[in-house]
Structures are given as C-alpha cells and as structure tokens.
Amino acid sequence: MYTYKMLDKISMETLHQVFVDAFSDYQVKMDLPFWKFQQMLQRRGYHPEISMGAFKDERMVGFVINGLRNWNGKATAYDLGTGVVKECRRQGITRNLLLNIQKLLKEKNVEQYLLEVIQSNESAVQLYSKQNFKIQREFSCFQLQKDKYIPQTTCTVECVEKIDLEQFRGFWDEDPSWQNSIDSIYAVPEAFIYVVARQDHSIVGYGIIDKKTGDIPQLAVNQNYRGKGVASSILTEMILNTESPKISVLNMEAHLKPMEDFLVKSGFVYHVGQYEMRLKL
Template sequence: MESTYTFSYLTAQEMPELHQVFLKAFADYYVPIQLTEEQFKTKLKRESIDPAFCVAAFEATKMVGFILTGLGEFNGKPTAYNAGTGVLPEHRGHQLTRKMYAYLLPKLRQSGVEQCLLEVIQENEPAIKSYKAIGLTFTRALDCFRATKDELLLHGDEPDDIAILPVSKPDWNTYQHFWDVQPTWQNTPAAIKNTPDEKVILEARDTSHELVGYVVFLPKNGAVLQLAVMPDRRGRGIGKALLKEVMQQTIAPALMFINIDTAAVDFKAFLKRRHFNRFLGQYEMLMPLV
C-alpha cells in the first residue's frame, strides 16, 4: 500500500529529533555527514536556519524527511537557503523533496523571500533532477580543497615588509574589494558573524599600515572561510604568509576550503601550488520566487 505522508513546519523543540533523522538520512550520502549534537547546533546558527521554515515529512508520527531552511540575504535579495535536504533510505522514491518544496514555497513567497538557493554535489544526479523539476537552475560550479599540514608547500622567504596581526573587528567594507568572486552562503560575512565556533581573523599590513590581505579561519576544524589579497599586491608572498600563519594556529591536522567558485582561476591555481587537492565538486542552484 502506498505510504501516506503529511508535512509540517518544525519548532525549536523538535530540532533534536531532526538531528537524529539528519544522521540517518546522510549516513549513506556521497560524502557521509555525521555531525555531533554540538556541530549540528553550530550549523543551525551559522547558516541562519529557522525552524519555523524547516519542513518535515511524516509517516504517521515518524519524521522521515526534511528541508533545513536558512533565511537571510544573498546578493542583496531576501533568500531561503536549503542547508540540507534529507529523506530516510526506506522512504526515497516517493518524490518527498518535491512535495516538501510544494509545501514550503507558498510560505516563502508570503514572507517576502525572493529566491531559493542551495548547493548540490555534482554527482548527485537524483537530487539534481528533483531540484530542476522544482525550478532551480545552475548558477555556478564550486570546488572544495583540502591539504594536510604535512602536505602543504609553504616554504620560501617571508615578505619582510608585511606584518600579520589578529583583529577583533573585521573591516568587511574593505575586504570585499579584494574579492574576485562572491562567497557562498556558508562563507558570507553574515555566516561568519553567526558561527559560534572560535574564529580567527588575521590581517596583513605593510609598513605604511595599509591593509593588503586578510584571512578568516576556524582553528578547531581547519576550515578557511575567506582568504584574499589586494589585487595589485598579489604574487609577493602575502597569501602564502597568511596561510602559513593559519597552519600554525590551527589545531586540526588539515586545512580546507569549501565551495570555491570555479571562476576564481587564479585563486585555485594558488591553492594547487600550495598542494591543496580538490576532493569534491558542487553546483550552486537558484530559483527566483518573484
């Protein structure tokens, strides 16, 4: 007999149950994702996930699928970010992703959200097919890079006219002028501000105290959220010096860059020269709601 599913929005009290369903849904994923309770709470905060906009699918009283929805701005527009879609293995094949979106979209439109955003692993053809059927289209391709500390190639002379110092108040207005591409949702200034994890921001300044580069990273897990150097000061070892400082201050055994726009050709070449390896590709997908 065909299963009957119902759908509803969640409350903060249901997030622990959602965490358990998340673990089961992603245990056999292309890249298995197993987050501790603390890591899951961190994800909720960093990605601005609002339980009242998270849809769950139920068979009777059992939660069998979900969409984690983050709310915020992206490229200047009110945006709903899909921070994770999961369906328990035994309930796949019932088009639950499409049905959950059909339940969610009217509420998003009524709330003034102008677009839906997500990332999907490039090899995940069933998910891509579902998202395209809903109306999402590719906006850009993304690469993820990783290197263990002993793999990193950071030898060579340090620039002697550059000082690298920690800062407590990031100057995002200046930083964004160093960007070649826009960061993805998890790496935006808003996400960095929201993350409860310990984060370190270092700035590189020259002898006249001019800001010429910066880096933002999480020393506990080795995630480098942003790294950029002033365009006309590149090729002088500033990026390498920043990365060397990141390595020295990071507790984790490896450094990672998640979701780097493939259009950032020079930056990807910089990472490869430092011996970072691409381990995953994703697509960013977007759907206008107005």
C-alpha cells in the same frame, strides 16, 4: 501515509539525529557531531518557521532545513540541507517538501530560494531542475592534510580579534557563497581565527579559518600585492593556529584559476564540485 509539519517545535537533538541518519550514505562522508551541527545551523541562518519535516507515525523521516537572509538585495531562503532516511526514499517526500516550502515562502514574500548540490548527484540536480531551479555558479571544494603542509612565510602576519569585512570587499574577485558570506561569519564570530598581513600600516590581505574544523571561508589579498607571498604567509598562520588535522576550502568559484593554482601549489587536493542553484519565487 506521510504528514508534513514545520520544524519550530522539533528539538535540535531530534533534528540532528535525523540529519545524520539521512546523510549516513551520502556521496561525501559527513563528520557532524552535535556541536558542529549547531554551529552549521547558526552560521547559515537557520529559521525553523520556514523549515519542514516529513513524518510517519510521528517519526520524522525527511526534512528541508532553511535559512533566511537578505541576499543581493532580495529576501532569500537558503537550503541548509534536504534529506530523507534510506527506508523512505523514492516515495516523493523530497518533491512534496519542496512544493510545500515554495508555497510557504511565497506567502512570506520571500523572493528567491538558493541551494547547493553536488554536481555528480545527478538525481538531485534533475529533481531541482524540474522544480525550476537554475544553475547560477559552479563551485570547487579542496582539502589539505595539515601534516603534509609545508609552511611558507615571506611577510609579517598577525592574528587579530576581529575584522571589519565590509571594508575589504575590494579584495574579492567574486562574492563568496552563502556559507562563506560576511553574514555567515558574523553569525558565529567566535568560531574563527582572523589573520591579517600589513604593509605600511595598511592591511593588504586577510584570511579567516575555523578554530576547530579547519574550514577557510575567506582568503583575499589586495590586487596590488598579489604574487608576493602574502596569501602563503596568511595561509601558513591560519593552518598553524587551527586545531583541525584537515583544512578545507569549500565553494570556491570554479573559474578562479589563479586561486585554484595557488591552492594546488600549496598542497590542496580537489575534493568535489557543486552547483549553486536558484529558484525565483
């Protein structure tokens, strides 16, 4: 018999341990020490009062961890992670958690529920589809081994302490995913290195990379300056300054062919594809 409770009284250490256990056999290997787990929750807007765990004899064996923000003008919950420990799967825990969460979110006047799921995880995609989640976008994820990267610099770039990202929305081809959004970056601003390229005293491109993990949430160039090596120069500076031996670009919109071509040309390798799915509440 399972009981379901909110996570507002569950310690971060307990949540981390169950998260690691639940994802120990995941399709994509998870490297998630405690500091990185904490940063992930903070970056993605974790709200324990709208997150829920499944318990068996007081031991947490499953969870849905949610964030909460305004997203495209609507109060939106975001699934940071859903998992069940191996020995308790196929017993309806995830389904019950999601049904309970949906009821709670409606009571709190949350308008929509957003999540990402690996495309090849057919059972999870089917589960969410049965709960009326609809596919919104397709994302591609890429990785690069730092020691295989060939530096390319054709213009002057520099690291700066911070960037007002709102003023560079015009550089974007598409809005970034939840974890790469402006709110997510501003949630942990000290975690990132910010690189800009200037022409005639104006910023014409910028990039952001995690100091420790090598994750690149944003890289954008003014359309009038593309094809001139600006992105390559920014990328080189970011890679040289991160501590991580592995560089990642997660959740890039799959149809952005120029960006994909740039990443592949730079040495990145396609890693996995994801669906962004949304439930209207």
